Structure formats: structure tokens, C-alpha cells
Amino acid sequence: MTEVVATNETILVVGGGISGMTAALEAAEAGKKVVLVEKRPYLGGRVTQLYKYFPKLCFPTCGLEINQRRAKMNPNLTILTMAEVTNLAGEAGAYTATVKLSPRYVNDNCTACGACADAVEAEFDDEYNYGMKKRKGAYLPHVMAHPAQYVLDPAIIGSDDAEKAKAACKYDAIDLDMQEEEVNFSCGAVIWATGWQPYDAAKIQPYGYDRFANVISSVEFERMSDPKGPTGGKLLRPSDGKEAKNIAFIQCAGSRDRNHLLHCSRICCMASLKQTTYVTDAWDDDADVSIYYIDIRAIDRFEDFYQNVKSNKNVKFIKSKVASVTENKENGNPVLNGVDTEGYNRYANEHDLVVLAVGMQPSVDQDSFPVDIVVNREGFIEQSDSNGGVFAAGSASDALDVNRAVQHATGAALRAIQVVNRVAGAEG
Amino acid sequence: MSTNTAMIEKYRNSFLKEVEANVEEGDWVKMCMQCGVCSGSCPLGKDWAHPPQEIFMMIRAGKREEVLTSDSMWMCTSCYNCIVRCPRELPITHIMHGLAHYAKRLGLAPKNQPTMKFAQLFWDNLAKKGRVNELKLGISLYFMNGFGEGIKTSLKMKDIGLGMLKAKRMSVAEAFGGHAVKDLAGFQKMLKKAQELEDARLSQHG
Numbered sequence: 001m002t003e004v005v006a007t008n009e010t011i012l013v014v015g016g017g018i019s020g021m022t023a024a025l026e027a028a029e030a031g032k033k034v035v036l037v038e039k040r041p042y043l044g045g046r047v048t049q050l051y052k053y054f055p056k057l058c059f060p061t062c063g064l065e066i067n068q069r070r071a072k073m074n075p076n077l078t079i080l081t082m083a084e085v086t087n088l089a090g091e092a093g094a095y096t097a098t099v100k101l102s103p104r105y106v107n108d109n110c111t112a113c114g115a116c117a118d119a120v121e122a123e124f125d126d127e128y129n130y131g132m133k134k135r136k137g138a139y140l141p142h143v144m145a146h147p148a149q150y151v152l153d154p155a156i157i158g159s160d161d162a163e164k165a166k167a168a169c170k171y172d173a174i175d176l177d178m179q180e181e182e183v184n185f186s187c188g189a190v191i192w193a194t195g196w197q198p199y200d201a202a203k204i205q206p207y208g209y210d211r212f213a214n215v216i217s218s219v220e221f222e223r224m225s226d227p228k229g230p231t232g233g234k235l236l237r238p239s240d241g242k243e244a245k246n247i248a249f250i251q252c253a254g255s256r257d258r259n260h261l262l263h264c265s266r267i268c269c270m271a272s273l274k275q276t277t278y279v280t281d282a283w284d285d286d287a288d289v290s291i292y293y294i295d296i297r298a299i300d301r302f303e304d305f306y307q308n309v310k311s312n313k314n315v316k317f318i319k320s321k322v323a324s325v326t327e328n329k330e331n332g333n334p335v336l337n338g339v340d341t342e343g344y345n346r347y348a349n350e351h352d353l354v355v356l357a358v359g360m361q362p363s364v365d366q367d368s369f370p371v372d373i374v375v376n377r378e379g380f381i382e383q384s385d386s387n388g389g390v391f392a393a394g395s396a397s398d399a400l401d402v403n404r405a406v407q408h409a410t411g412a413a414l415r416a417i418q419v420v421n422r423v424a425g426a427e428g
Numbered sequence: 429m430s431t432n433t434a435m436i437e438k439y440r441n442s443f444l445k446e447v448e449a450n451v452e453e454g455d456w457v458k459m460c461m462q463c464g465v466c467s468g469s470c471p472l473g474k475d476w477a478h479p480p481q482e483i484f485m486m487i488r489a490g491k492r493e494e495v496l497t498s499d500s501m502w503m504c505t506s507c508y509n510c511i512v513r514c515p516r517e518l519p520i521t522h523i524m525h526g527l528a529h530y531a532k533r534l535g536l537a538p539k540n541q542p543t544m545k546f547a548q549l550f551w552d553n554l555a556k557k558g559r560v561n562e563l564k565l566g567i568s569l570y571f572m573n574g575f576g577e578g579i580k581t582s583l584k585m586k587d588i589g590l591g592m593l594k595a596k597r598m599s600v601a602e603a604f605g606g607h608a609v610k611d612l613a614g615f616q617k618m619l620k621k622a623q624e625l626e627d628a629r630l631s632q633h634g
Contacts, residue, residue: 206469206513252463257515294463323468323513338468344482346467346474 002101004078004185006035008094008423011416012187013037014085017045018402019394019409020193021067026413027191028076032420035187037083037099042145043068045195047402049128049142049219051226051233054274054401055305061144068146081147086182088371092389093188093423103178105152105162110173112140112148119168120161124153126230129223132238133230138165143228149173188423189416192373192381193393193409196360199254199261206324207253207356213239214334214353215325217253218271221355225278235282237353239332244353245283248336249275250322251293255359263378265359265399269297272357273309280312289315290351292322292336318347325354360399389419443492452526456518460484466510466520476500480510480520483527496536501527502543545572555619558609562592563602 006012009032013024016038024036042048044067050060071077080099087098106116116138125131128142137156140148150173156162157176166174201209201217209215214237216224227233237244249272254260272291280287296317298306309315323338333350340347366379374384380399381392393412394405447454460481467479478486478500486495504524511520528544531537537544546569553565570585571578582589592598609615 252515256461258517259513259515294461319464320468321463321465321515323465339464339473339479339481341462341464341467341481344467344479 002080002181002183004035004080004099004183006033006078006185006187008186008188008427009033009420010035010185010187011189011191011413011420012085012095012097013191013193013393015045015193015195015393015396016040016043016079016081017193017195017394018047018067019195019396019405019412020045020191021071022406022409023191023193023393023413023416024077025067025070025074026410027417028074029070030413030417031076032417033076033078035078035080035097035185037085038079038081039084040141041081041104041149041151042141042147043071043079043081044144044146046219048144049223051222051229051278052274054270055302057274057277060402064144068144071146079147082151086370088190088390092419093426095187095190095389096184097187097190099183099185101181101183103154103180104149105154105157105174105176105178106150107173107175107178108149109171110149111171112150113170114140114150115168115170116150116152116165116174119164120156121164122153122156122159122161124155129230130217130220132220132223137161152176189389189391189419190371191391191393191409191412191416192371192396193412194362194364194396196395196399197363199265199359199361201253201356201358203260204254204356207250207322207354208325208327208334209356212325212327212334212354213237214244214327214332216353216355218249218268218275218355218357221275221278222271225275235279235353237332242352243283245279245286246288246290246350246352247279248290248292248334248349248351248354249357250325250336250354251291251296251357252321253356253358256294261359261361261378263359263399264297266297267399267401268357268359269293270302270305270401272355273298273302273306275355276309276312276315280314285314287314290318290349291315292318292320292338294319294321320347360395362396364396389416391415443490443495444488446492447487447527447530451523451530453519453522454526456523457484457487459516459518461516463515465513465515466518469509469513471507471509472503472505476503480524483524493536495527496531496534497538498531499538499541501525501531502537502541504528542572557606558612558615559607561602561606562598563600564606566598 011027011032011034013020013034013036016036021043024034028034044064047060053060082102082104084100085097086100089096117136120137122137123134126133126135137153138150140150162176166176198217198219223229224231235244251268255265276289279289296306318340319342320338320340322336326335328335328350334354336349362379366375371390373387373390374382376382381397391412393409447457462481464481467473467481473479478498483495501524504521506521508521514520549568554560570581
């Protein structure tokens with residue numbers, strides 16, 4: 001059984017993405033006991049799935065490595081992966097959390113040698129790569145996964161594959177008898193950092209994400225650009241593996257739209273400008289990028305980045321919300337239809353590949369929070385006294401880029417520390 | 429009046445205010461964010477001189493004559509594609525009809541605009557008996573553009589007409605009076621009252 005040692009002076013952090021990790025580390029390094037609960041088998045969340053950050057175009061792996069090292073070094077921090085908070089009862093300074101732990105079927109003996117993955121045969125859609133490739137039934141979610149331990153897909157338990165994996169392990173790290181567990185522990189304050197999810201592009205019916213192979217979402221394009229991704233970093237379109245050089249980005253795909261997400265997701269303009277550099281870096285003068293936009297929201301220091309991309313003669317900006325996407329049946333090219341609002345010219349433009357810059361929405365549905373919490377009409381957590389000792393961090397609170405999410409998470413850590421300090425003061 | 433308010437008055441766009449006051453759903457015009465999805469979604473858009481989003485911009489730019497004398501809003505077929513896709517849920521179809529109606533009221537609508545002529549014939553036909561008289565409406569449409577063309581169209585449509593008679597979709601008896609709603613007097617009273625209300629509204633707003 002898993003034991004979690006915690007008191008009313010412990011801070012619970014829900015979600016181990018960049019915001020949750022930041023909040024947990026800041027609080028732990030300030031001397032507080034912290035329990036970090038993460039649903040996935042590894043920390044880092046969606047940031048691990050990014051190829052590069054904007055605006056510096058550096059690699060998230062760098063900051064992630066530092067954070068993972070901080071996590072390993074800190075004795076104040078308890079990390080629970082494959083874990084979900086199912087209930088939270090009590091009040092600020094005296095909560096009881098209930099956490100469901102799903103079985104990993106792999107224990108701490110694991111050295112991440114990979115022998116189990118070699119031994120098993122069944123393959124599944126790789127969720128880390130949004131199903132763009134397959135992974136084995138025994139797998140390391142991604143190369144930098146922390147904890148660096150393999151996971152067994154629950155679907156292979158009871159099959160020959162599970163026995164093969166167990167037999168292949170030299171370290172006695174595979175435990176097929178692991179069961180789902182429920183643990184209860186005390187905490188004084190809670191940091192809610194459950195993050196975001198990409199808006200379901202199939203809901204934007206006229207863009208045909210669910211009908212045309214060569215219409216993909218921005219998060220999928222990010223994986224495609226990553227050398228560790230499903231195409232080895234080559235920009236190949238899904239229908240026929242052809243090199244995609246003429247690429248269109250459709251902005252506000254789901255955002256700023258009363259039929260979809262009410263809010264501006266803030267990151268998509270910069271994300272598409274960043275992804276444009278992937279295309280121009282890959283194909284130099286053969287690159288042909290078109291960005292369809294309502295207005296480009298590259299604020300303050302991002303303006304330089306925008307101007308740089310804009311000055312590239314291989315990048316076109318078309319001021320128009322695309323009306324519909326159709327397909328040229330002969331070559332599989334998506335065709336974008338609409339009217340350019342600078343001159344009112346009607347267009348029907350063919351591209352190799354279309355990337356929908358999908359919006360950010362909260363990953364927890366507003367009706368399924370296991371705790372009483374104030375959310376706004378977009379489903380993001382509002383700061384409110386009635387939230388007691390529960391504080392939102394990062395993109396659970398709003399559509400934020402990594403930089404702002406980390407700043408916000410640090411602030412949330414400070415608020416949580418204030419609560420547990422009051423508890424400590426009262427308890428003497 | 430301070431200099432500041434005078435300048436505000438000077439630059440306040442009076443045509444937008446006029447549209448808001450007089451055009452059905454005209455309040456929404458200011459909400460347009462010029463994304464262009466309505467223009468791109470309009471199946472007849474390529475035949476419009478000014479697609480909806482351009483019309484909204486022209487209203488805000490105070491181009492009164494150009495908007496009200498335009499043929500564009502008369503081209504709307506009420507397919508509702510624009511309303512469905514508008515990210516701000518503007519009732520674009522209704523605004524187009526509202527603009528067309530307002531232009532006609534002011535006598536600025538283009539002469540011999542076929543949609544306008546059709547709408548007038550349809551209304552005149554309907555207002556008599558509270559029911560559309562298919563036979564009379566059909567014939568009046570055929571002869572809308574003159575006697576010669578009327579004869580030509582009638583001959584062309586002869587077989588369809590005979591088919592409709594045979595299938596009892598149309599009756600020759602409609603030529604004499606035609607069928608009416610049960611309470612014809614009540615219906616006409618209702619129309620009269622509506623006209624009075626509309627006249628009272630117009631006398632207030634002009």
C-alpha cells in the first residue's frame with residue numbers, strides 16, 4: 001500500500017504540469033511539505049510535448065531538466081503519478097484529500113532499460129503523440145519522462161504480453177498484481193494546477209478536421225516538428241507522406257467565437273508564428289506559409305518576433321477568418337475558401353497542409369471539479385474568498401503561455417504558504 | 429457645448445445611429461469584428477457588390493448613399509450560413525433584410541430590383557386574402573418584366589402548370605377570388621393595426 005505522510009501544514013498540488021511543478025517546487029524549496037498529484041505517468045504535462053518555446057525558440061527540455069532535478073533533490077516533495085484527486089473535504093487549514101492511484105504495474109526497481117517494451121507485441125495509439133504513432137503495451141511515455149519508469153498499459157494485463165514483459169525484466173520491477181488504490185491524507189492548502197486541453201477541432205465543422213487527413217491541429221503539428229516526434233521532425237503530411245512546404249495556418253480555430261470558445265486563447269498567434277519558423281527553417285526558400293487571421297495578437301515583447309516573421313518573403317498574412325475548407329480530391333490538397341477583408345477578394349487557395357491553431361480550454365470540465373470552486377463562464381477558476389484554501393495556478397485559471405503560467409504558479413505557491421503558515425502559527 | 433463634446437458630435441457617425449434606430453436588428457452592426465467569415469460563407473457572395481462585412485464597415489464609415497442604394501442586401505437568399513458561422517452571433521440575414529426594407533421605405537432601393545419586385549408582388553397577393561393565391565402569384569411573376577416575356581414564360585411553364593392542376597396542387601377556380609383565411613375581416617383588422625403601430629413608430633423616429 002502507498003503511504004502518504006501529510007499534515008495540515010502540507011500543501012497539496014493538483015496537476016504536475018509546468019505550473020504544478022513550479023508551484024510544488026517553490027513551496028517545497030521554501031521549506032513546506034508538498035504532495036504533488038499527477039494524472040499522467042510522468043511530470044511536465046503539455047510542455048513535454050512542445051518542440052520549442054516562443055519567443056526565444058529554445059527547447060523546453062532544458063527547463064524541464066532543471067525542474068526534474070530540483071524535484072529529485074527535494075526531500076519535502078512527494079510525487080504521486082497516475083493519481084487523481086477524487087474528493088476534497090474540509091476547509092482552509094484542514095482539508096482531507098482523497099486520491100485514486102491507478103496501477104503502473106512497474107515498481108521503483110525499474111531502470112528504464114526497455115527490455116519489457118522489446119518483449120511485448122501489442123501496440124496502442126501513443127497519446128503523447130496525439131495518436132500520430134503507435135507505442136508498445138509496455139512503454140516509457142517519452143524519453144525524458146520523470147519518474148524515469150516504464151508503464152504497462154492496463155489493456156495487456158492478463159495477456160501473454162504481460163507475462164512476457166515480466167519475464168524480460170531483470171530487475172524484478174514488474175508487478176502484475178498491483179491494484180488501484182485509494183489514499184486519504186491531510187493538507188492545509190491546495191494548489192489547483194490542472195491546466196488546459198486543446199479545443200476539439202472536429203467541432204469546427206466547416207474546417208473538416210474530421211474529414212480531411214491534411215487538416216491537422218497545432219498541437220499535432222508541434223509533435224510533427226519535433227525530431228523525437230512521429231515523423232522524426234520531418235514536415236510530412238498525413239494523407240500520403242508528401243513533404244509539406246505550402247502550409248496554411250488558420251488562427252482563432254475555436255477561439256473568440258461564440259459558437260465555440262468565448263475567450264481569446266492568447267497563445268495561438270505566437271504559437272503559429274513560432275511554427276512558421278519551423279517551416280521556414282525546414283525548407284528555406286521553398287517554404288510557402290500562409291497565415292489566415294482576424295488580427296495578430298503578439299503583445300509587447302512578442303511584437304519583434306511578429307515583425308521578424310512578417311519580414312520573411314515566404315510568409316503571407318491574409319486578413320480573413322476562413323469560411324470553409326474543402327478538398328481537392330485529385331491531390332488531397334485542402335482548399336481554403338473565404339474573402340480577404342483587405343480588398344474583399346474572394347479566394348479558394350490550395351495548400352499541402354492546413355494547421356488549425358486550436359484554442360485552450362480548461363482540462364477539467366466546470367461541472368466535474370471534486371471541490372466547490374468558483375469558475376468563470378469559460379470554465380477557468382476565478383480567484384475568490386469562497387474558494388477557501390484552494391488556489392488556481394497556471395492555465396487552470398486562464399489561457400496563459402508558459403512564461404505567465406509559471407509566474408502565476410509562483411504567486412499561487414505564496415498564497416498556499418500563507419495558509420499553512422497560519423496553521424503552523426495556530427498549532428504553535 | 430464644450431469643444432470636446434462638439435468634436436465628439438462632429439465625429440460621431442450619424443449613419444450608424446440611423447441604422448440602429450431604423451433598421452431591424454440594426455443594433456448589432458457595431459458588434460461586427462470584420463473577420464469576413466460571413467462574406468466567405470455566402471453562397472451568392474461572389475455576385476454581391478458589397479458582401480455583408482463590407483456593408484457593416486460602410487455603415488460605420490458613414491457611407492449612407494452607397495449602402496442604401498446598393499443592390500447587395502437584396503441578393504440575400506436567407507440561407508443562414510452567415511448567422512451559423514458568425515463568431516459574434518450577429519443576425520446577419522435579418523440585418524440584410526432590415527437594410528433592404530429601410531432602403532425601400534426611403535425610396536432609395538435600386539429601381540426594378542427583381543427581389544424587391546417579387547417581394548412586393550408576394551405581399552400584395554398575400555395581404556388580400558391571408559393566403560397565397562398560387563395561380564395569381566405565378567401569373568403576376570411571369571408578367572413581371574412585360575407582356576412578351578410573360579407569354580414566353582407561360583408557354584415554357586405550361587406543362588408544369590397542367591401537371592399541378594392535374595395533381596390538384598393548383599386550381600383554376602383561384603382565378604376568381606381564390607381561397608381566404610377563415611376570419612378575413614379579423615386578418616385585415618390585424619394588418620391595419622400593425623400598420624398603425626408601424627406608422628406611429630416611424631413618426632417618432634423618422
